[in-house]
Amino acid sequence: MLTTSVASNTLCINIDGMDQSKFRVPRVGRISQPKMLQALFRPTLHVTGSWAHGHRLSLWVSDEDLRKDSTTQQEVLSRTLTDVYQRFGSLPMGCCLQQDNCYREGKNRHIVSHMVLLVALRCFRFCVCNFLRTGHSV
Numbered sequence: 437m438l439t440t441s442v443a444s445n446t447l448c449i450n451i452d453g454m455d456q457s458k459f460r461v462p463r464v465g466r467i468s469q470p471k472m473l474q475a476l477f478r479p480t481l482h483v484t485g486s487w488a489h490g491h492r493l494s495l496w497v498s499d500e501d502l503r504k505d506s507t508t509q510q511e512v513l514s515r516t517l518t519d520v521y522q523r524f525g526s527l528p529m530g531c532c533l534q535q536d537n538c539y540r541e542g543k544n545r546h547i548v549s550h551m552v553l554l555v556a557l558r559c560f561r562f563c564v565c566n567f568l569r570t571g572h573s574v
Contacts, residue, residue, distance in 0.1 A: 445529040447520065448489040451512055452536060452568075453482065453504055484508065486516045491523065506546035509535065513550065517559070530562045537567040 460478045482504055484496040496512055513533065521527055531554065535547070551563040 446532055447491070447517075447528045447530070448532045448534065449513065449516055450487045450489075450534045451484065451509060451516075453484040482508075484512055486512050488516050488520055491520050492516065494519070506544050509547060510550050517554075527559055529560065530564070531560045532564045532566065534566040534568060 460480045480500045482498045482500065482502060484498075484504075486492075486494045486496065488494075494512075494516060496515075498508075502508065517527065517531075531551070533547075533551065548565065551565060554560050555563055
């Protein structure tokens with residue numbers, strides 16, 4: 437019975453960012469790029485998705501100047517947890533974070549320290565970090 441209650445009282449969050457080239461403006465065809473667009477400055481957008489299973493799907497859009505690193509991932513995670521807390525008034529017993537298998541964004545000491553801090557502050561009783569394999573979105 438305890439195993440069932442722990443499994444049903446866990447918040448699962450997926451965080452993943454899109455490839456920057458997909459959000460380059462103006463968008464051109466895949467085969468050829470018109471010569472008049474080659475000289476233009478084409479800004480890109482950083483789009484990060486955060487999916488708290490059963491609670492909320494959030495898309496975070498930022499400028500190309502913002503670095504895509506663990507600080508951004510911590511911000512997205514914190515805002516997602518804040519949204520869940522404000523909606524329900526409490527957080528579940530545990531948190532399962534799933535991210536890319538990338539050292540720059542999530543597979544580093546900063547994210548692990550953030551998860552340890554969540555347990556130390558008693559926001560959760562346990563936290564699990566999972567890293568998805570290469571090509572998981574294909």
